[in-house]
Amino acid sequence: MFRGSMAKFLCSGLPTISTDWSKWKLFFCDERLVPFGDNDSTYKVYKENLIGKVALKLDQIIAIDPSMPVIEAAEDYANKVKAAFPGNELPCFDMLMLGMGPDGHTCSLFPGHKLLEEKKLIIAPISDSPKPPPSRVTMTFPVVNNTRCAVFASCGEGKAEMVQVSRRTQPTHN
Numbered sequence: 001m002f003r004g005s006m007a008k009f010l011c012s013g014l015p016t017i018s019t020d021w022s023k024w025k026l027f028f029c030d031e032r033l034v035p036f037g038d039n040d041s042t043y044k045v046y047k048e049n050l051i052g053k054v055a056l057k058l059d060q061i062i063a064i065d066p067s068m069p070v071i072e073a074a075e076d077y078a079n080k081v082k083a084a085f086p087g088n089e090l091p092c093f094d095m096l097m098l099g100m101g102p103d104g105h106t107c108s109l110f111p112g113h114k115l116l117e118e119k120k121l122i123i124a125p126i127s128d129s130p131k132p133p134p135s136r137v138t139m140t141f142p143v144v145n146n147t148r149c150a151v152f153a154s155c156g157e158g159k160a161e162m163v164q165v166s167r168r169t170q171p172t173h174n
Helices: 005-016 042-049 070-084 141-146 157-168
Strands: 030-032 096-098 123-126 136-139 150-152
Touching (some): 005 042, 005 096, 030 042
Parallel strands (some): 096 150
Antiparallel strands (some): 123 136
């Protein structure tokens, strides 16, 4: 079962494109802190539904380490991201594919949560997610806002109202 509409969308769509997969690195905008074999693991979705269908190798998937406590997992993932962007204090991804929840959250940045104001960390831990499971690792708005191209994909009746609201609202985070 797919645990995120973005993962489902990508795993069905990416195998249909023609690209040089050797140039790709797949990072996670956010990930639930669960074992790789857990049905809530986005890593599991990509490993089982993308690897072998495209010429992407497992070492091109830059994974969050779910064996660590959430704070250490976020620090470790931040180091992996920084290693991929040497010399850049703030990484600049070519593209981020982002979903949106019915409440308007993207990544694991939930409405009203203190992480919305995070300015220093590029990757942050969240241990009180309003959506289960509570522990997650997420990119922060400075990283999202620094990408060359942010693509938001959202579908389903439960998200329609929030999509309309977001289209009328000006961004407030830099």
